[in-house]
Amino acid sequence: MDQTTIAWPRKTRELHNHHMDSTAWNDFRFRDDDVIVGTYGKSGTTWTQQIVGQLVFKGATDVPIHEISPWWDMRVIPPQARQAVEAQTHRRIIKTHLPVDALLFSPKAKYLYVGRDGRDVLWSLYNHHANANQLWYDVLNDTPGRVGPPIERPDPDIRRYFRTWLEQDGQPFWSFWDNISSWWAVRQLPNVKLVHFARLKADLAGEMREIADFLDIDIPDAQWPKVVEHCTFDYMKAHAEEMAPMGGRVFEGGAKTFINKGVNGRWHDVLSPAESLAYERMAVEKLGPDCARWLMTGEE
Template sequence: MNTDAAVWPVKSRDLHNHHFDSTVWDRFRFRDDDIVIATYAKSGTTWTQQIVGQLVFDGDPAVNVAELSPWLDLRVPPAEAKYAALEAQTHRRFIKTHLPVDALRYSPAVRYIYIVRDGRDVVWSMYNHHANANALWYEALNDTPGRVGPPIEPPPDSVRQYFLDWLERDGHPFWPYWENVRSWWQIRHLPNLMLVHYEELKRDLPGMMRRIAAFLDIPIDEARFPTQVEHCTFEWMKANAGKAAPLGGVFWDGGAETFIHKGTNGRWRDTLTEDDIRRYEARAVAELGPECAAWLATGRR
């Protein structure tokens, strides 16, 4: 990995809301072999954590990515608890973020994987996540001291209305979508960043796992590889959802299997109107430019 000629991103702002405290990155002590898994949210984060976990731990079925790979910029648990847990890890660490690049402290020595998914599919997955959240979820996000800004409220009954609110108010009620995708796309040429599309994982999981392993300099053990792939299939993850969902799924009605929901794309086609779709696609081009918008929609570059 040649980093000599690269121009590295510099953190220029902080993000705070019911979920975020981006200042946690300011005091985090990187290791040179750390892996950061970044997404907007509901874009394949847990799937990619599972892939990296299986590669790092040689296909061990007991790997619990929810415990091993914390969401560092989440306000809970406290930053010091996450620092201590990560400092105690002796294996190669892999850490999750949902921040845009300019709110993140970016290290030239670390490998970053950014996973993207069509915004319409993101919203459908997010709606399931939000609509099935229980009182513990709202208590953790809204009542933990230090929240900046308004609380997160229950979603409307209509997923279409949820989508329209998200589109009109850019990511409401979570956080801005377009700047997140745009910020990572703009640094796509950096040697320590790999961009992955959710559709690529669906089209060719074994091939993408080999690409990710190569990017991370993790040798493939051909004898173990079929088991690693099996442990990264949606069916296996759904059957073992307690190892992927935060705290085993206690924040959602239905538990961990609600968190690992369907994994399918295109469900919005049965609900959105032609005008809704045109508005979204026009916004994507305006926010991202035609090349990035096409990649976002198709997973092909």
């Protein structure tokens, strides 16, 4: 692909709510080797950050990924956390939950976008929301600068929670379809790679090899087993304090609640066939058949 003729994505809007403030990117000073991990949320974000961190640091055991790889567009990040990123001398790993058109995009950075079937996303999102403690609500709702209504405690009925999320375009969070479709539209760019939760589950080592190749990272064969082991769910669960935001202090049960189950399909025995079909039909309507198939299966 001739990079001189590429129409690179441009930022055309801002997104603000209880969680995010997209203006945080407007004065971000990119480095040419930055790695941006993007997702809607609860799609394998932390998993992919851990993978990149282990590739960058060659399997080190003392990599607090939640500290070195912040969610840049989260509005309540303290200034010192942003300053710490700017002071980093290693290859930086930054997280975003923005759609492409609300993100400042660099032709030089590398972008990994992680997808997951929306029903699995919702189940993980519900666990995240239902286990948030009062500190979580205080930080999000009471920190100055919030735009829009506060986030409230979730509906105790997960099926109603799912239907609200589906029928009201991602409420109480943000649009799922806008996020997915914006990244799908730029998947052919030379510095964008799609990653899928189901493929990571099926072949972690193989998918990690592809990510390493995309990022131009060479891991010696002798170190490779350790790098992969540090990205397994069991390892991440055992080291949850290094993965979870604020070390897990904003969740009932702490960091191990944030690193929950790492499985798909929990919705199968809960949603009715009609509810599941409504999701599948909306996915095709909003995304088109090719993207909807990728989102469900990981197959392009």
